[in-house]
Amino acid sequence: MPKWGMVIDLDKCTGCQACVVACKTENNIPFSTPEQAEMGRTISWIEIIPIMEGEYPRPKLRYLPRPCLQCDHPPCIKVCPVYATYRNPEGLVGQVYSRCIGCRYCTAACPYTAKYFNWSAPTWAKEFEPCLNPDVSKRPKGVVEKCTFCHHRLQKAKEKVKAEGRELKDEDYVPACVQTCPAGAMYFGDLDNPNSKVTQQTKSPRAFRLLEELGTEPKVIYLTEGEWHGAYRK
Amino acid sequence: MYLKKGKAALLMAGCVGLLALLFLAAPALRSQSLREIKLGNPLEGRKVFEKKGCGHCHSVWGARGTLGPNLAKVASGKTLMQLTGLFWSHSPKMLTVMQQRGIASPSFTPEEMSGLMAYLQYLNYFDEPGSAVEGEKTFSQKGCNKCHSLGKTGGTVGPPLNKYASVMSPVTIAQAMWNHGLKMSSLMESHNVARPNIRNREMANLLAYIRSAAADMKPDRMYMAPGEPAKGKALFSAKGCIRCHSIRGSGGKVAPDLAKGPADQSVTEIASAMWNHGPQMWEKMRSMGIAVAQFSGNEMADLIAYLYSSRRADSPGDIAKGKTLFTTKGCVQCHGAAGTIGPDLSRSAALVSPMHLGAAMWNHASTMEKIVAEQGIAWPKFGGDEMRDLVQYVLSLRKSPAQGAQ
Amino acid sequence: MQANKFRIIGLVLVAGLLAFTWLRIGLSKSTEIRQPIRFNHKKHVQGGLECSGCHQTVKDQATAGRPETSLCMTCHEASVTKNPEENLIREYAQRHEEIPWQRVIKLPDHVFFSHRRHVSTEKLDCTSCHEAIGQSSEPPSRPIKFSMDSCLACHQKMKASVDCVACHK
Amino acid sequence: MQRRNFIKLVGGTTAGLALTSCATRQTLPVKDPLSEWRAGAEQWIPSTCLQCPGGCGIQARIVDGNVIKLEGNPLHPINNGRLCQVGQAGLQVLYHPDRLRGPMIQTGKKGSGQWQRLSWTEAIKTVGGRLREMRSRNASHSMMLWDGYGSGLMSALFQRFAEVYGSPNYCSYASGDGMAPAYYAEQGLANPVGYDLENANYILSFGCDLLGQWRSPVWAQRVYGYLRQERPGPKAKLVQVEPRLSLTASRADEWIPVHPGAQGALALAIAYVLIREDLYAADYVSQHTFGFDDWTDAAGRRHMGFKSLILKEYRPDDVAGITGVPVDTIIRIAKEFAQHRPALAIGGPGATMFSNGTYTAMAIHALNALVGGIGAPGGYFSQREFPFKPFSPANRDAIAQKGCSMPRLGDDESHPLISQGRPDLSEALLTETPYPAEVLFLYYANPLFSTLQPEKLTKAFEKIPLVVSFSPFMDESAQHADIILPDHTYLERWQDVPAAPTSGAIVLGMAQPVIKPLYDTLHTGDALMLIGREIGGSVKEAFPWQDFKSLLVESVQGVFEAKRGSVFTESFEAENVRQLAKRGWWIPTHSSFDDFWNDLLKKGGWWEPQDSFDEWGKTFQTPSGKFEFYSQLLAAKLAGLTPTVGAGAPGRRIDAMKPLPAEMGGGADSDKMVLPHYEAPKSSVAKDGSTFYLNVFRPEVLVGGGAAIPPWLQEIIGPHVFMKWDSWVEINPATAQKLEINDGDWIWVESSKGRFRVRAKPYPGTMPNVINVPYGLGHTMPGEWANQRGVNPLLIMEGKSDPISGMAAPGLTPVRIYKA
Structure with missing residues (x-):
């Protein structure tokens, strides 16, 4: 069974946010209004987190793209009272909207703030409705949602390779953010396959995981830029 | 073809395929000798190279794969049989690497193999790009600038060369020089300019310099299409070359056999050689009352393509040597009269051309490799012309088609 | 240990209410469906048509697909039967309109179902899920519902995935 | 503890229950089933992104006739399957609720917002009728075409329209980086150049927002990723010089904050270090540049060379004060720049959007000549042209010829390089110099938003009897138009998309409709042809094409016939094409034009990779045939001469130039005026307390x-x-x-x-x-x-x-x- 993981090379990332928009179009993520944004209710499954260090004239601004890290020991699933969020056999942390009761324990439990609560019903202008992705549901008000590693793409990829009578390869299944990344800073693949690009990358001396000390064992691995070893703050 | 597929299935498929091929090729077998090689189409071969994933490992001119050797270098100056031998000799190594990388080993039809080999052979047809700096030196050393203007300076006797700025291939220049050669020679004489000989990379360098120094750039770029040997062969007769020159013995005996030139000459070098021998040729032609042929469009490229490929054609193999090889390389152990493991090679349908043979051998290499390993036989390698001789020997064993078909 | 028990009680409570809500909506909102043409599945099947003859994407896409007017016209260009309904097809074709087939099976938005997977790779027969539609001479007047139970029962029987996200999008 | 957990749990649960019931209602709405119907028929259609000049290839995912997603086209040489945030958001342009539904006419006065829909026939009649009437009284020159897209066949079509109609007033306002005046003055080029970033070891960027707002952000970011972690050998260094820590600056290896408008001075101080310490490429400078050392002209007059000027005036100690960059930083950067060749100095609006923009651009570009980077690997490429089949020559009647010979609107004679700039026309339109504009067409231009003088321009608009906008949206300028003829969005139309110059390759993307037009909009090319036909006479004859698509097909025939380049292919194949081209060969790939055209649409476009550098004749189209520190073209213009080489954009009329105002460095005879030098940028009036x-x-x-x-x-x-x-x-x-x-x-x-x-x-x-x-x-x-x-x-x-x-x-x- 493959174990899906992502590697993000911070040395290549330019902070352009193409991944953010790609994710929104792929996953029917409603855009917020200015008022909601002001209240911090913008939903962004993958978010660019800026990290400002130093003072003028030598400031260093870094960007950290943060999807759901799909932890192997996800703190969010431990607190869910209704089993709406769980870790599936391929290591993906699933979120079942029809089960979710919106208690937001998981949003609080996630140390990476990767989970988002729908404070209001998603609204699109009527004109925008045709471009919603039929492979992804529209989440109702009152449920928690998060990055799925574009899990629906995996379903379709599995189906495709089965129809073609072959094994699933890394390039068959790529989340929208990885596919679009202009700088090629994101890699995706099977962490259990020793030959996959991601596995190779995790062996890099630059590799690190966010808040490793919490023991969450995230499956999103970052590569530092230069000698930087990321302290995470928001 | 996947390596892990059953040996039995492979053999079955192979036998059926061989029988079918033999049946189809039967009438051809009688008349065809190995000398007459049907030339593959290098353009199709290029597609084969891409389609079969050769580029995953191999580089051509330093581009793409880094695992295997640069094929342009490997193929330099080799005949088709030599290339086939190389391909065969390296197949176990290739197969191992492919297996490690999880790459499926491709199989080839004879046409594909023939195209592929033609493509590899063709790689050295194209020169390396010239150097403008070297070209500039040549331009003044050879006295080109005494007659021709380039950029804003130079002589006025010959036509200005700025108009050649859009030309990308040195053969175009060579063609123009050939066409005007006679006139140029007499002008040179009257202006006391020594007729320069152009050697090695000089033509390519000259063009690079012309492109670099010329000011007029419209149209932007004009390329030449690689010549087609078949067309070149027709031109060889049509333009009257054949009246003096021969190719592998067939043709006029007045001038040298053009197939015997150095095998590593590129197209521009062949063109330069034509220029260099100009006066000698014209003299002869005048005495024989032959007009100097003019080339237009892609004709010179076609002609040279023909010369190029004929130089790389194989001469007939030595049956005696082949027989020795059959024993020393261990073929006899499996394929010989006493051998029961491998098929009787004399019945092989692949003995139509080196390419049929090459394709068949490659396609069966993975199966054979296992057997060879089990038998503890070293993988037979064929260097130089060994492959050619071996094939000639095997060919001599060939039974009549009627027997083969049974 | 005890925490787990409470969790289960909570879960039961939720499940109960959920079921109630579902039922309520299901009962109150089921509406009648009228197809633009009274399509006779039985006739077509008897005539030798395969399901995929009209539902053309059933083998290679998620949705089975509905026949376009032009597809219907390949047979119904001229009259095949005496049924006056048949004329409707030609009327649509004349107006260059697509026949507004109404959907009778509507999966909830949070369900991902792929015909390709079930029909092409798993080789399920259409009747495994669509039982008798091929035998009906009238289009169904009410939406056809599928319950998760029936999906699960089959998935368990066939040892197919019962992972939530395999079907819930 | 457990008790508290329980309460939490129950509390959470009950709150959740309330939500769930309404949530369920939300997910199972009962609507007209047809609106929810998805036949599931899914397909991918390749096209080209037109959100910026970058010209990335895209492929649109279509499900049941709706565009669901845009992805990059993996075969496209610019973006290689990648796409940026703006490209990804293209769906929200196509499906934007504010899109105009059809042609409209303003019934009240301009800006009143009293719009009325009209049919295309009426709209074309109205506009065409007006234009015909103007021709009848010899006023054709007072039509103006304002083209904010500025490339490819659409611009060629606009130019043809102006030419056959009889107006000199076709203005291309395509976005630029402000470096164009330098490319013209120093290299004699009218077109922008490409940068060989992939092979550079040191990139010194003066306000060029490479990763954000440069010509092709996706390409720049791909190269950035490549230079960072993929390229074998040492990492390239990127140094960003600008007042603000922009995205590019934050991702650069070093940010050098510099006072606004002082980048030119910094570039010259770097030149000082290069020259003083003998770090410049002396061979290159002696062979391929003009005006480096002092020289004597044909008339025996001595001229100051670049070297003397620099050594005299731009000591880092002096420049440090102007720029705010410490002396040791200047010296260090200069040394790094010289010692890590191939090094590239690139400029952008961050440096050139000041009143000293031209000289700043010239100073920046002079650095490239000093390190021998122009026409060399890791440096600058001159851009080739697309081998489009030219339009059949148009028959211009007497009215057209007379109209075209009129002076251009707003051609202010005091700007010698105006054809390389993009002047603000507010003043000219308002003061009606040299004559009033009667009809103004706006194509992807929203000057009322982008001008520095909106009041002036608004007033000017009011004076123009007919303003026509082709905008698909009601932008500020469209609001002040009389008629709007909305164009399709890029996902609904045919277009050729020549990608902005990047790596020296020429890349022609094909945009084709991925969806039928949603509204009653019309391709502007088609609209323009209809207007031409409505005008009649020789104007009508100049548009023999049925529609823009047939014009496109005809023009692309030239690409097929040129026997160059290749339809987009896999990278191996592309490398093969490049390697063969380097050696002078090209392999035919398509048997007929139809075959070529179909493949072109399937793969997304055609390109010709860059294969050679040192084409000096093409690189330097200056009078000396070299890089000119001492710009003879600028000198000629200043002296009131019409230059003979490399004239500007077609149709530009260059008049004798008055000497520049003294504040820009004195009279026309001063050598300094045509050498890269630093002028203090002009500032606006400071209000009390402005700090x-x-x-x-x-x-x-x-x-x-x-x-x-x-x-x-x-x-x-x-x-x-x-x-x-x-x-x-x-x-x-x-x-x-x-x-x-x-x-x-x-x-x-x-x-x-x-x-x-x-x-x-x-x-x-x-x-x-x-x-x-x-x-x-x-x-x-x-x-x-x-x-x-x-x-x-x-x-x-x-x-x-x-x-x-x-x-x-x-x-x-x-x-x-x-x-x-």
Whole structure:
């Protein structure tokens, strides 16, 4: 069974946010209004987190793209009272909207703030409705949602390779953010396959995981830029 | 073809395929000798190279794969049989690497193999790009600038060369020089300019310099299409070359056999050689009352393509040597009269051309490799012309088609 | 240990209410469906048509697909039967309109179902899920519902995935 | 403990229950089933992105006739399957609720918003009738075409229209980086050049927002990723010189803050170090440059060379004060630049949007000549042209010929390089110099938003009897038009998309409709042809094509017949094409044009990779055939001569130039005037208490900046300061502390021209004497998302222009700030 993981090379990332928009179009993520944004209710499954260090004239601004890290020991699933969020056999942390009761324990439990609560019903202008992705549901008000590693793409990829009578390869299944990344800073693949690009990358001396000390064992691995070893703050 | 597929299935498929091929090729077998090689189409071969994933490992001119050797270098100056031998000799190594990388080993039809080999052979047809700096030196050393203007300076006797700025291939220049050669020679004489000989990379360098120094750039770029040997062969007769020159013995005996030139000459070098021998040729032609042929469009490229490929054609193999090889390389152990493991090679349908043979051998290499390993036989390698001789020997064993078909 | 028990009680409570809500909506909102043409599945099947003859994407896409007017016209260009309904097809074709087939099976938005997977790779027969539609001479007047139970029962029987996200999008 | 957990659990659960019941209702709406119907028929259609000049290839995922997603085209040589944030948001342009549904006519006065729909036939009749009438009284020259797209066949079509109709007033306002005057003055080139970033070891960027707002952000970012972690050998260094820590600066290896408008001085100080310490490429300079050393002209006059000027005036000690860059930094950067060749110096609006823009650009570009980078690997490529089949020659009648011979609107004779600049025409249109405009066409141009003088231009619009906009959206300029003939969006139309110059390759993307037009819109090319036909006579004859698509097909035939390049292919195949081309060969790939055309649409376009560098004749189209430190072209223009080589854009009339004003360096006979040098940028009048310069930048997410800003982009507009949906002002944190301004405080930014209120964001990437405000927000057009969101900083900036190129220079506006 493959174990899906992502590697993000911070040395290549330019902070352009193409991944953010790609994710929104792929996953029917409603855009917020200015008022909601002001209240911090913008939903962004993958978010660019800026990290400002130093003072003028030598400031260093870094960007950290943060999807759901799909932890192997996800703190969010431990607190869910209704089993709406769980870790599936391929290591993906699933979120079942029809089960979710919106208690937001998981949003609080996630140390990476990767989970988002729908404070209001998603609204699109009527004109925008045709471009919603039929492979992804529209989440109702009152449920928690998060990055799925574009899990629906995996379903379709599995189906495709089965129809073609072959094994699933890394390039068959790529989340929208990885596919679009202009700088090629994101890699995706099977962490259990020793030959996959991601596995190779995790062996890099630059590799690190966010808040490793919490023991969450995230499956999103970052590569530092230069000698930087990321302290995470928001 | 996947390596892990059953040996039995492979053999079955192979036998059926061989029988079918033999049946189809039967009438051809009688008349065809190995000398007459049907030339593959290098353009199709290029597609084969891409389609079969050769580029995953191999580089051509330093581009793409880094695992295997640069094929342009490997193929330099080799005949088709030599290339086939190389391909065969390296197949176990290739197969191992492919297996490690999880790459499926491709199989080839004879046409594909023939195209592929033609493509590899063709790689050295194209020169390396010239150097403008070297070209500039040549331009003044050879006295080109005494007659021709380039950029804003130079002589006025010959036509200005700025108009050649859009030309990308040195053969175009060579063609123009050939066409005007006679006139140029007499002008040179009257202006006391020594007729320069152009050697090695000089033509390519000259063009690079012309492109670099010329000011007029419209149209932007004009390329030449690689010549087609078949067309070149027709031109060889049509333009009257054949009246003096021969190719592998067939043709006029007045001038040298053009197939015997150095095998590593590129197209521009062949063109330069034509220029260099100009006066000698014209003299002869005048005495024989032959007009100097003019080339237009892609004709010179076609002609040279023909010369190029004929130089790389194989001469007939030595049956005696082949027989020795059959024993020393261990073929006899499996394929010989006493051998029961491998098929009787004399019945092989692949003995139509080196390419049929090459394709068949490659396609069966993975199966054979296992057997060879089990038998503890070293993988037979064929260097130089060994492959050619071996094939000639095997060919001599060939039974009549009627027997083969049974 | 005890925490787990409470969790289960909570879960039961939720499940109960959920079921109630579902039922309520299901009962109150089921509406009648009228197809633009009274399509006779039985006739077509008897005539030798395969399901995929009209539902053309059933083998290679998620949705089975509905026949376009032009597809219907390949047979119904001229009259095949005496049924006056048949004329409707030609009327649509004349107006260059697509026949507004109404959907009778509507999966909830949070369900991902792929015909390709079930029909092409798993080789399920259409009747495994669509039982008798091929035998009906009238289009169904009410939406056809599928319950998760029936999906699960089959998935368990066939040892197919019962992972939530395999079907819930 | 457990008890508390229980309560929490129950509490959570009950709250959840209430939500669940309404949530369920939400997910199972009972609607007209047809609207929800998805036949599931899924397909991918390749096309080309037109959100910015980059020209990336896209493929659109279509499900049941709707466009669901855009992805990059993996075969496209520019973006290789990648796509940026703006490209991804293209769906929100196509499906934008504010799109215009069809042609409209303003019934009240301009800007009154009293619009009435009309049919295309009526609209074409109205516009065409008016144009015909103008021709009848020899007033054809007073038609103006304002082309904000400025490339490819659409621009060629506009030019043809102007030519056969009889107007000299075709203006291309395609976005540029402000370097064009330098490429012209020093290299004699009318077209932009490409950068060989992939092979550079050192990239010194003067305000060129490579990763954000450069010609092709996706290509630049791909190369950035390549230079960082993929290229074998040492990492390249990227140094960003500009007042603000932009996205590019933050991702660069080093940011050098420099006073606004002083980049030119810094470049010259770097040149000083190169020359003084003998670090420049002496061979290259002696072979391929002109005017480096002092020289004597044919008339025996001595001229100052670049070297003397630099050594005399640009000692780093002196320049440090002007630029605010410490002396040791200047020396270090100069040495690094010289010692890590191939090194590239690139410029952008951050350096050139000042009144000294031309000289700054020339100074920056001179560095490339000093390190021998022009026409060499790791340096600059000259751009080739697309082998389109030219239009059949048009028959121009007497009216057309007379009209075209008229002077151009707003050709202010005091700007010698005006054809390389993009002058602000507000003044000329308002003062009707040299004659009034009667008809104005706007194509992807929204000058009422982008001008520095909106009041003037609005008034000028009112004076023009007929303003026609082709905008698909009701932008500021369309609001002040009389007739709007809305174009399709790029996902609905045919278009050739020549990608902006990047790596020296020429790349022709094909845009084709991926969906039927949603509304009653019309391809502007088609509209223009219909108008031409409506005018009749020789104008009608000049448009023999049935529609734009047939024109496109005909023109592309030239590409097929040129026997060059290749339809997009896999990278191996492309490398093969390149390697063969290097050696002078090209392999035919398509048996017929139809075969070629179909493949072109299937693969997304055609390209010809760069294969050679040292084509000096093409690289330097100057009178000397070399790189000219001493620009003879500029000198000729200054001296009132018409240059003989490399004239500007077609149709440009170059008149004798008056000597420049003394403030720009004296009379026309001064050598310094034509050498790269530093002039202090002109500043606006300072209001009392002004202590800051207002620096305007474009947020990365508004690349290209179409008229409609997708909400997806609005909510990610300023990630580094956590800003969404609104403008902000960046202040140096120490300064903010001094002024007691906190994060998020509302403050006023005030210049002599006006003020606006905006949220304060202390940002360490700000110089103490500069404040930064984003440009691109603050629209006043109807619609839910853009209207009145944020501010338009241009409104308080005073219009200055570069006296050499005539380019609008918003650069140096003194402002004061105070709490609201």
